[in-house]
Amino acid sequence: MIEVAELRKTFGELTAVDGVSFTARAGEIFGLLGPNGAGKTTTISCLSGLVAPSAGRVTVMGHDVVRQGRAARAALGVVPQEIALYEDLSAEENLAYWGGAQGLRGAQLKRAAAEALELTGLMDRAREPVKRFSGGMKRRLNFACGILHRPKVLLLDEPTVGVDPQSRVRLLDLVREQARGGACVLYTTHYMEEAQSLCDRLAVMDHGRIIAQGTLPQLRALLGERDLLRLTGVFPPQEARAALEGLDGIEVLQAEASLLLVAMPDASHRLPGVFSALAAAGGQVRDVTLSQPSLESLFLKLTGKELRE
Amino acid sequence: MRFALTSAAKDLRRLRRDPFALLIWLGIPILSLLLMNAVFGSGGATPRGLLLVADEEGNLASKLLTGAFQQGPLANMVVVENVDRQEGRARLERGDGSALLIIPKGLWQALADGRPYQLQLLTNPAQRILPGIIEETLSITLEAAFYLQLAAGDQLRALRGGQPSDQAIAELSVAMNRLGKEAGDFLDPLRMELETHTIEERAVAGGSFAALFLPGMLMWAVMFLTAGQSGDLWKEKAQGALGRAVTAPCRLEAYFAGKLLAVAAVLFGVAIGALLCARWLLRMPAVNLLPAALWVTLTGSALYLLMALVSLYAASERGANLLTNLVLFPLVLAGGSFFPLEIMPASLAAVGRLTPNGWATGQLKTILAGAMEPERLAVAVLGVTLAGALAFALALRRLRRFAR
Numbered sequence: 001m002i003e004v005a006e007l008r009k010t011f012g013e014l015t016a017v018d019g020v021s022f023t024a025r026a027g028e029i030f031g032l033l034g035p036n037g038a039g040k041t042t043t044i045s046c047l048s049g050l051v052a053p054s055a056g057r058v059t060v061m062g063h064d065v066v067r068q069g070r071a072a073r074a075a076l077g078v079v080p081q082e083i084a085l086y087e088d089l090s091a092e093e094n095l096a097y098w099g100g101a102q103g104l105r106g107a108q109l110k111r112a113a114a115e116a117l118e119l120t121g122l123m124d125r126a127r128e129p130v131k132r133f134s135g136g137m138k139r140r141l142n143f144a145c146g147i148l149h150r151p152k153v154l155l156l157d158e159p160t161v162g163v164d165p166q167s168r169v170r171l172l173d174l175v176r177e178q179a180r181g182g183a184c185v186l187y188t189t190h191y192m193e194e195a196q197s198l199c200d201r202l203a204v205m206d207h208g209r210i211i212a213q214g215t216l217p218q219l220r221a222l223l224g225e226r227d228l229l230r231l232t233g234v235f236p237p238q239e240a241r242a243a244l245e246g247l248d249g250i251e252v253l254q255a256e257a258s259l260l261l262v263a264m265p266d267a268s269h270r271l272p273g274v275f276s277a278l279a280a281a282g283g284q285v286r287d288v289t290l291s292q293p294s295l296e297s298l299f300l301k302l303t304g305k306e307l308r309e
Numbered sequence: 310m311r312f313a314l315t316s317a318a319k320d321l322r323r324l325r326r327d328p329f330a331l332l333i334w335l336g337i338p339i340l341s342l343l344l345m346n347a348v349f350g351s352g353g354a355t356p357r358g359l360l361l362v363a364d365e366e367g368n369l370a371s372k373l374l375t376g377a378f379q380q381g382p383l384a385n386m387v388v389v390e391n392v393d394r395q396e397g398r399a400r401l402e403r404g405d406g407s408a409l410l411i412i413p414k415g416l417w418q419a420l421a422d423g424r425p426y427q428l429q430l431l432t433n434p435a436q437r438i439l440p441g442i443i444e445e446t447l448s449i450t451l452e453a454a455f456y457l458q459l460a461a462g463d464q465l466r467a468l469r470g471g472q473p474s475d476q477a478i479a480e481l482s483v484a485m486n487r488l489g490k491e492a493g494d495f496l497d498p499l500r501m502e503l504e505t506h507t508i509e510e511r512a513v514a515g516g517s518f519a520a521l522f523l524p525g526m527l528m529w530a531v532m533f534l535t536a537g538q539s540g541d542l543w544k545e546k547a548q549g550a551l552g553r554a555v556t557a558p559c560r561l562e563a564y565f566a567g568k569l570l571a572v573a574a575v576l577f578g579v580a581i582g583a584l585l586c587a588r589w590l591l592r593m594p595a596v597n598l599l600p601a602a603l604w605v606t607l608t609g610s611a612l613y614l615l616m617a618l619v620s621l622y623a624a625s626e627r628g629a630n631l632l633t634n635l636v637l638f639p640l641v642l643a644g645g646s647f648f649p650l651e652i653m654p655a656s657l658a659a660v661g662r663l664t665p666n667g668w669a670t671g672q673l674k675t676i677l678a679g680a681m682e683p684e685r686l687a688v689a690v691l692g693v694t695l696a697g698a699l700a701f702a703l704a705l706r707r708l709r710r711f712a713r
Contacts, residue, residue: 048556051713074558084549086319088326093319100315101557101564129326145553 001025001184002047002153007056009042009208016042018208019056024186024201026152029179031199032188033295039208040188041081044157047186048078060153074103077151077183081158083138084145087131091122091141094130095148102149116144119174136167143174154178156187160194172198192295204299211302220293226251227267228297229274229290231260235283243281247273253300261300312559316567320541321574334534334579339586341526358387358407358439363394370417374428375410377450378443387443401431407439408432410447420458421466521649523587524673528666529646530579531609536633538572539616543626546711555712565705572613573606580605584677596679600686604676608669611693614700615665621707640666669693 002024009017017039024030032040045051047058049069058065063072085094095113104112117123120140130138143159156175160168175198179185189195195202196216203213212219226249234257241255244262247270254261260278264270267290278285291297324331360378364371378387387407392400397409411429419426430447432440461484545551554564580602588598616633623629641647643660644667650658661667672689675681 045713050552050555070558073556076556078553078556080549080553080556082549082552084553086323086550087548088323089319093322097315097319098553098557100312101554101559103558105311 001061002030002186003057003059004043004047005057007043007046007058008054009039009046009051010054016208017046017053020203020205020208020210021056022203022210022213024184026184027179027182028200029175029185029187029198031195031202032186032205033190033192033195033199033202033299034188034205035190038190038205040190040205041157042208043205044078044155044186044188048076048155049073075152077146077149077154079143079146079154079156079159081161083142085130085138085142088129090127090129091117091133091144092126094141094145098145099148104149112148112150116148119147119177120144121170135162136164136170139163139167139171140174143171147174147178150181150183152183154183154185156185158188158190160189160191168194192299196295202295204295204302206299206303212298216295219295219298222298222301224263224265224293226263226265226293227290228253228293228300229260229262229264229267229271229288231262231274231278231285231288232258233284233286234258235260235278236281239281240278240283243277243283244274247277250274251301253297263297263301310563312563313566313570316564317570317574318567320568320571324571324575330537331575334530334537334575339583341522341529343590358436358443359405360387360389360443361392361397361400361406361409362389363392363397363409363411365394365414366412366416368417370420371412374412374416374447374450374454377446383442383446386439387446398431401433404433404435406433407436408443410443420454421462423458423462521651523583524670524677525644525646525649527580527583527605528608528644528670528673529641530583531576531605532612532637532641532646532666534575534579535572535609535613535616536637538568538575538613539620539633540626540629541568542617542620542708542711543623543629547626551712555709561709561712562705565701565708569610569613569701573610576609576613577602577606580609597676597681600681601673601676604669604673604690607690607693607697608665608672611697611700612665612669614697614704618700618704618707621704621711640664643667645670 005021007017007020020043032043034040046053047065049065060072061075065072092113095116096109099109099112117126120143122141160171175185187199201215202219203210212222237255237257240260241252244250244252250262250264252262275285362375375389378389394411400406401409409431416426430444584598584601619632619636620629623632644664645661646666650661650667653661662671
């Protein structure tokens with residue numbers, strides 16, 4: 001399992017990770033969700049030993065990653081964001097090399113490589129140079145290189161970036177299989193849907209801090225039973241905000257000249273009231289979208305900005 | 310250690326998949342050697358120089374002077390051609406000739422009167438060896454004339470005025486004969502003896518220009534190879550493989566040692582290939598091919614570590630290329646890898662011998678000639694190994710930060 005306590009990492013003046021704490025257990029998929037630059041990759045880098053923490057404590061299977069680095073790394077499987085493969089070598093040769101780096105030898109290595117190829121559906125292309133693979137196949141091989149030694153803790157840093165939908169589904173299934181097999185999986189992503197469908201527990205990160213964490217129902221509860229209303233058109237921001245906040249139970253999350261984001265209970269029945277208030281404030285509505293509470297709306301509520309910004 | 314071998318095997322496989330780079334590395338010394346051989350021949354070409362003579366004296370004395378260049382082995386090396394002063398200057402300026410000797414009027418008179426006299430020798434700055442030989446020969450001839458003047462000054466004075474009469478020649482002959490007899494005790498047998506030793510053939514790595522160029526060319530290929538391979542660290546960083554290696558339980562020392570082993574294996578292959586080609590194709594009478602190849606491997610590995618260290622301190626992959634080239638090219642040029650130190654000006658050659666590749670090339674020539682003493686070789690090997698170990702430690706220290 002993974003235990004992170006008050007992790008802090010600075011690069012000169014920049015604080016990339018600021019007091020992050022969480023625990024991930026065996027058999028669980030723990031997600032780190034946040035926009036690009038939130039500090040997810042730095043957190044994973046501190047866990048994997050690639051970057052030394054500036055402060056705080058990180059343990060993997062009880063081993064401190066700084067003081068007992070080798071023991072901690074022996075329990076880890078890492079699937080980096082970039083495709084860390086040798087393109088001139090075949091899939092088989094890549095697996096043999098990375099298996100060797102994990103300490104596998106001889107028959108054990110051969111068996112593990114064959115299993116990883118089978119699992120990722122690359123057995124029939126095992127002897128081809130990786131440079132001939134599609135992006136999705138490279139991603140799967142990248143994943144295979146991280147799991148062939150059956151790690152107890154698996155760190156996945158945005159493993160589905162740039163992958164076609166079919167390969168993405170396959171990769172997510174592979175991640176679930178690892179968790180079912182008892183591995184503790186730490187999964188970073190900025191895809192909200194992925195986090196919602198895959199993770200048992202989540203931490204939402206922004207500007208190097210965890211702004212919320214828990215299971216998906218726990219996080220949804222933070223928003224209350226409120227819908228998210230997204231209105232586009234032409235609005236005087238101050239007047240529109242004041243007019244909407246005058247209505248009962250409405251929270252204005254974002255107010256701009258062309259966009260209003262509003263959290264409110266029972267939004268579908270209260271739309272006429274919202275339109276009247278905006279018209280009285282001099283606004284003009286062109287389009288309305290109503291959605292159920294989600295991680296997106298939670299992120300919006302917590303940070304005042306959309307996750308995809 | 311096992312992962313070092315795995316890492317080396319991985320790099321060798323990657324190199325094998327890029328045969329173009331291997332061909333270039335192996336091709337540089339072999340192609341250059343073949344070209345040199347085609348241009349200069351394998352049997353050791355004898356240089357021939359052209360001495361232009363503007364003989365304004367035009368008598369026996371001046372003919373004796375220029376005749377010195379047409380005696381013995383010098384006759385095969387220097388062709389004497391009579392020209393007038395202006396034509397001689399014009400031809401020398403065009404580079405047509407090794408030197409121009411101007412013999413102004415008054416040589417005989419000066420010899421007879423014991424007065425100072427000045428010859429003019431203009432040399433071609435584009436040539437070094439032949440003008441030097443001409444200058445040396447001329448200086449010896451003038452020295453002989455000085456002693457002749459001391460010994461037979463009276464007779465020479467009798468001959469002044471240009472064409473001597475038969476009587477004067479007869480008197481000079483008698484005088485010279487007498488002088489010869491008086492000096493006989495010293496000259497026959499000579500009181501001084503010159504003991505000449507011919508250096509055994511094995512002490513010379515080869516008689517051809519190709520053999521002269523081979524060690525430098527080989528070191529040139531080694532330097533290109535090591536500079537190219539040092540850039541591989543940047544490639545591995547860019548593709549994330551280095552970062553992944555750092556997160557694995559394998560030691561970074563083993564990863565880097567594997568890269569060094571792969572480079573050493575390629576260096577050995579290039580060295581032994583080039584030396585065997587030189588031996589078979591160019592009939593280079595070199596001995597100690599295996600020790601020579603091992604020496605190239607050892608020094609090349611140390612150079613790789615130096616290049617890797619330089620590369621690791623760059624701010625980007627492009628910067629690393631620039632930085633290694635900034636180190637590489639001056640070393641190639643100054644260290645005798647392009648032009649052998651033997652044909653460089655002495656001062657430049659002295660500097661070149663101090664460069665790592667210049668020094669290594671010098672030792673390689675000695676090994677190939679079979680003239681390396683075991684103790685000296687052991688000290689050299691120890692020195693290179695220690696320097697390599699230091700560079701390895703420094704590069705490894707930097708690599709830990711570089712990977713992050």
